[in-house]
Amino acid sequence: MADRPLPVVLDVDTGVDDALALLLAARHPGLDLRAVSCVAGNVGVDQVVANTLRVLDAAGAGDVPVARGADRPLVEPAREARHVHGEDGLGDLGLPRSHRRAEGVHAVELLRRAVLDAPEPVTLVALAPLTNVALLLRSHPEVGPRLARVVVMGGAATGGNATAAAEFNVWHDPEAAEVVLGAGLPVTLYGLDVFYEVALTAAEADALAASGEPAAALAGRLVRHQVARLGGVSGTLGDAGAVAAALDPGGLRTERLPVRVELAGRWTRGQTVVDRRAPHDRAADPLGPPGPPVDVALQVDADRYRRLFLDAVTGVPSWAA
Incomplete structure (x- = not known):
């Protein structure tokens, strides 16, 4: 991890x-969260905006612009x-309405400004269908050289979750994924091969939920929703692992591989076809040369990222606990 906070947009x-x-991006001192853009996916975009503002409240985030x-x-x-995230997208926890306001510009414009106005290249962490990011790259190609890296939570080398072949974010907008993965930018694909590995136990979630710290308490309640939905003994941190990967890439084992997005198949639309051939x-x-390679995450140090998350949301380093 760098000495100075890493500038990121989500x-x-x-x-x-x-x-x-x-919660991780807003709370970790190693990250400088410069903007958050919202897109339709898990829920409709207006609900996404409302949810984002509520979470930033709980995180005690500063004046982070949202669009x-x-x-x-x-x-x-x-x-x-x-069916995964609840009717409100946040596990139906009944969080209070935020007094924050979204910016009066489109998310693509917010991203453009946040990247171009930053004093150094910015890491874009894309945790959703890639519609906004594709529109940004196509509408404002000058942004590309100012991106240090794009960390995409999406795809998989094997299997899917929305369908047997396709991961949800890519399946939701495969054309956008094809634009982003084919843009030739430095990309880390944080997909289903590692997504479920970084998790908290039910006991850890309960301990967080009982905390007097709002960020920790919300984290615990959200993970408890995951535990209850799956009927297991742990709940994945999911997208938080992709933020951890942006901050601490040493926790991932990646391979640099070409990735195509299937756009036409009836059973495979949205599949990320990771080319592991010689x-x-x-x-x-015979279908032609593959696209530009990306760094595909194949293994994760789950405990390393779990501890990183807990340190951030509780404010207590794990070594001091």
Whole structure:
């Protein structure tokens, strides 16, 4: 981790795990959260904005600008995931309405300003369908060189969750994913191969929920929602792991591999086709050369990221506990 805070912007569709990611990004002293853009995904975009503002309140975040972005994918209608995140997207916890206000500009414009006005290159952590990010790169190509890295929570080398083949964020807007992954930028694909590994136990969630610290208490309640929904003994931190990867990339093992997004298949639309063949086999591909390679996360140090998250939301370093 760097000596100075890492400047980041987050693109979110704030459901339960986006909320955990926001808590980490707003609370960790190693991150400088410069803006948050909202997009339709887990819930509708207006609910995403409301949820984001509520979570920033609980995090005790400073004056972080938030803006409303795309309300549907580039091609298809929006498709929500309330069955996972609750009717309000935040586990139906009944959080109070925020007094914060969203910015009066589109999220793409907020992202453009946040990146270009920063004194150094910015890391964009995309935790949602990639509609806003694709629109940003196509509308404002000057932003690309000012991005130090794009960390995408999306895709997988094997399998999916929205369908048997496709992960939700990419499946929701595969055309946008194709734009972003094909842009030739430094990209880390933090997908389902590592997504579920970083988790808290039910006992840890209960301890956080009982905290007098609002950020820790909300984190605990959100993870308890995950535990209850899955009927298990732990709850994933999900998107928060992608924020941890931006802050501490040494916790990931990645391989630099070409990735295509399937746009046409009936059963496989939205699949990220990770090409793990030898270079000479790729070169002979009858479908043509693969796109630019990205850093695909294949293994994660789950305990390292778990401790990083707990340190941030509680304000107590794990070594001092």
